[in-house]
Amino acid sequence: KGESALTKSDSDQKVNLTLGFAQVGNESEFRSANTKSIIAAAEKEGIDLIFENAENNQEKQIAIIKGFIDKGVDVIAFSPIVEYGWEEVLQEAKDAGIPVILSDREIEVEDPSLWTSFIGSDFVEEGRRAARWLVNNMRTSKEKINIIELEGTKGSAPALGRKEGFNEILRDNPNLQVLESLSGDFTFKKGKEMMKNALLRYGKDVDAVYAHNDDMAIGAIEAIEEFGLKPGNDIKVISIDATKKALYALSSEKLNFSVECNPLLGPQLMKAAMDLKQGKNIPMKVITSEETFTQEEANKEIKRRSY
Numbered sequence: 228k229g230e231s232a233l234t235k236s237d238s239d240q241k242v243n244l245t246l247g248f249a250q251v252g253n254e255s256e257f258r259s260a261n262t263k264s265i266i267a268a269a270e271k272e273g274i275d276l277i278f279e280n281a282e283n284n285q286e287k288q289i290a291i292i293k294g295f296i297d298k299g300v301d302v303i304a305f306s307p308i309v310e311y312g313w314e315e316v317l318q319e320a321k322d323a324g325i326p327v328i329l330s331d332r333e334i335e336v337e338d339p340s341l342w343t344s345f346i347g348s349d350f351v352e353e354g355r356r357a358a359r360w361l362v363n364n365m366r367t368s369k370e371k372i373n374i375i376e377l378e379g380t381k382g383s384a385p386a387l388g389r390k391e392g393f394n395e396i397l398r399d400n401p402n403l404q405v406l407e408s409l410s411g412d413f414t415f416k417k418g419k420e421m422m423k424n425a426l427l428r429y430g431k432d433v434d435a436v437y438a439h440n441d442d443m444a445i446g447a448i449e450a451i452e453e454f455g456l457k458p459g460n461d462i463k464v465i466s467i468d469a470t471k472k473a474l475y476a477l478s479s480e481k482l483n484f485s486v487e488c489n490p491l492l493g494p495q496l497m498k499a500a501m502d503l504k505q506g507k508n509i510p511m512k513v514i515t516s517e518e519t520f521t522q523e524e525a526n527k528e529i530k531r532r533s534y
């Protein structure tokens with residue numbers, strides 16, 4: 228092994244690296260694609276990946292990270308379930324000399340030296356993009372456009388950012404108003420349940436649904452159909468992620484708009500981990516560039532989408 232490594236150029240050399248990854252859970256299509264991407268990229272690079280799933284429970288995620296510290300892994304990466312409450316465990320990692328990468332969700336800590344790099348999306352911008360579609364496409368004669376917001380996991384970076392960006396645009400457009408924000412925890416099941424409740428309360432007064440991810444939007448679409456209305460028509464539905472399921476829903480005109488959030492972060496994550504192991508400096512933020520999709524744009528993208 229040593230011999231072949233010597234004949235290889237520097238960039239081809241495999242790095243001997245153990246990476247501990249603490250995943251959020253199995254809440255969404257985004258998450259499944261993200262998990263697959265990480266496992267495949269580690270395999271490709273010959274990285275020894277210890278992959279653990281926190282099942283959407285912060286305490287469990289902290290315990291997993293502590294386990295990685297005890298094992299003495301080279302690098303820790305995790306997708307933080309919520310923004311707050313990481314100081315203690317990250318200080319332990321720092322004291323043990325283990326660098327930490329944040330994957331797809333950010334955290335709020337006073338000391339930025341507790342983590343090295345964030346790889347993921349600009350959630351505030353995603354929220355703005357979603358709101359702009361509503362502003363541009365719902366200039367109807369109606370005085371008020373009533374929106375139901377289906378929020379992601381309480382306290383999570385994507386739920387907070389997507390709400391913030393959306394509200395920023397709505398502030399300048401007072402004819403659009405959020406009737407109610409309900410937490411759907413990023414799942415199909417809760418999205419459907421929350422939308423069902425909203426329809427029982429507001430019925431046909433609902434003009435639009437803003438779902439923080441596709442899974443909740445697809446749940447909402449089912450709830451709207453079961454209520455006897457036409458999603459995409461009687462009630463406009465917009466979402467974030469733009470997974471294949473959402474592209475199909477766009478294509479069948481049940482969904483109106485989806486803002487892309489790319490889960491395929493495995494290759495960038497492995498690169499960052501290898502760079503850290505080799506003592507290189509890595510950028511503090513690696514923000515994915517992303518698109519948006521209308522019903523017209525969905526069909527050609529479906530063929531390209533792997534998830």
Ligand code: GYE
Pocket residue numbers: 254255256257258331332385413439440441467468488
């Ligand atoms: O958009 C959603 C999820 O953290 C960016 O988490 C991620 C979000 C994603 O489960 O579907």
